[in-house]
Amino acid sequence: MADQQAHEPAAERDSHETESSGPVGTETPYDTDSSTDSDDEDYVLLKKLASVTFEDRLKDLYSGTGFTYSDLFAQHKCEWAPDHPENPQRILESLRRCKELGLIERCKPIDATYTGVDTLLTKHSRELVELAEATATMTYKERMQLSEKYDSWFCNEVTYEAALASCGSVINMAKLIVQGSVTNGFAMVRPPGHHGMENEFNGYCTFNNVAVATQVLLDGGLDKILILDWDVHHGQGVQRMFYEDPRVLYISIHRYEHGLFWPNLRESDYDHIGQDKGKGFNVNIPLNQIGMKDADYLSILHQLILPLTYEFCPQLILISSGYDAAVGCPESNNFLFHMFSLAPNL
Ligand SMILES: [Zn+2]
Numbered sequence: 190m191a192d193q194q195a196h197e198p199a200a201e202r203d204s205h206e207t208e209s210s211g212p213v214g215t216e217t218p219y220d221t222d223s224s225t226d227s228d229d230e231d232y233v234l235l236k237k238l239a240s241v242t243f244e245d246r247l248k249d250l251y252s253g254t255g256f257t258y259s260d261l262f263a264q265h266k267c268e269w270a271p272d273h274p275e276n277p278q279r280i281l282e283s284l285r286r287c288k289e290l291g292l293i294e295r296c297k298p299i300d301a302t303y304t305g306v307d308t309l310l311t312k313h314s315r316e317l318v319e320l321a322e323a324t325a326t327m328t329y330k331e332r333m334q335l336s337e338k339y340d341s342w343f344c345n346e347v348t349y350e351a352a353l354a355s356c357g358s359v360i361n362m363a364k365l366i367v368q369g370s371v372t373n374g375f376a377m378v379r380p381p382g383h384h385g386m387e388n389e390f391n392g393y394c395t396f397n398n399v400a401v402a403t404q405v406l407l408d409g410g411l412d413k414i415l416i417l418d419w420d421v422h423h424g425q426g427v428q429r430m431f432y433e434d435p436r437v438l439y440i441s442i443h444r445y446e447h448g449l450f451w452p453n454l455r456e457s458d459y460d461h462i463g464q465d466k467g468k469g470f471n472v473n474i475p476l477n478q479i480g481m482k483d484a485d486y487l488s489i490l491h492q493l494i495l496p497l498t499y500e501f502c503p504q505l506i507l508i509s510s511g512y513d514a515a516v517g518c519p520e521s522n523n524f525l526f527h528m529f530s531l532a533p534n535l
Pocket residue numbers: 420421422511513
């Protein structure tokens with residue numbers, strides 16, 4: 190991965206330098222009679238900084254929001270159940286709404302990118318990756334039989350290619366953010382990833398997009414990544430992949446209902462906090478009631494997530510932004526009322 194250290198915003202760099210050199214904006218911050226070459230350089234720098242307008246600083250600080258989408262993502266579907274809840278309409282409707290609001294045109298278009306098999310192998314077994322590849326040439330019946338072996342997973346002839354692009358696009362967006370090419374970004378991808386496990390397809394997910402992207406960045410030198418998962422389901426795949434890793438803080442808000450809500454796992458409860466060196470770096474916020482409102486969500490955000498985030502001080506935040514927690518989705522049951530009106534301005 191290319192230059193990872195270069196992402197300190199210019200305004201922050203400026204403020205660091207200013208702090209050690211005197212106040213910005215004064216004509217004669219030093220006694221020039223006793224100045225050395227070094228003082229002269231500082232003075233020139235201060236003059237330069239003082240001439241930078243607020244608008245210039247903002248431009249320097251904000252390098253745009255990246256957006257990735259591919260038609261491939263809508264071609265992945267369940268052939269034998271056209272009305273399956275995880276169908277292409279999910280992403281097509283999201284795209285339509287974003288276009289309607291004029292959001293896409295405000296973003297920097299980032300091409301969808303395939304990931305390589307070697308990259309997938311950092312988080313998945315070779316057996317699983319080869320099985321996914323084989324689905325592209327299976328018959329309809331073979332694909333259906335394979336899907337039945339897993340919990341809530343399906344595939345068609347496009348799934349493998351879409352999954353490579355889904356994972357690769359998340360990795361690419363994360364890299365561009367770390368490099369400073371964009372300030373933030375949204376990879377609108379399918380199939381999703383947070384239930385994907387090392388050797389198991391699960392919960393509509395083929396490869397664990399966010400987990401693989403996180404591993405790529407860790408291998409590239411980052412050592413503090415926050416994964417915030419606001420999908421209505423617990424991302425057990427992500428939790429398992431970093432359960433002993435203190436470099437990754439995983440926070441998930443999810444419907445739990447004392448274990449009655451899918452994926453019905455004991456490990457989705459609040460007392461599963463990580464293990465060994467990773468102890469304290471896994472935070473589950475399981476909600477046992479439905480009908481949550483904005484106030485509940487804000488309370489979680491302000492009382493739990495923000496303090497934890499400030500303390501951890503991540504170099505990068507990845508959001509598993511499954512929108513099935515939003516009002517209108519049958520799976521949410523008004524879990525989070527108007528969550529997306531509160532979401533950061535992407
Ligand atoms: Zn979900």
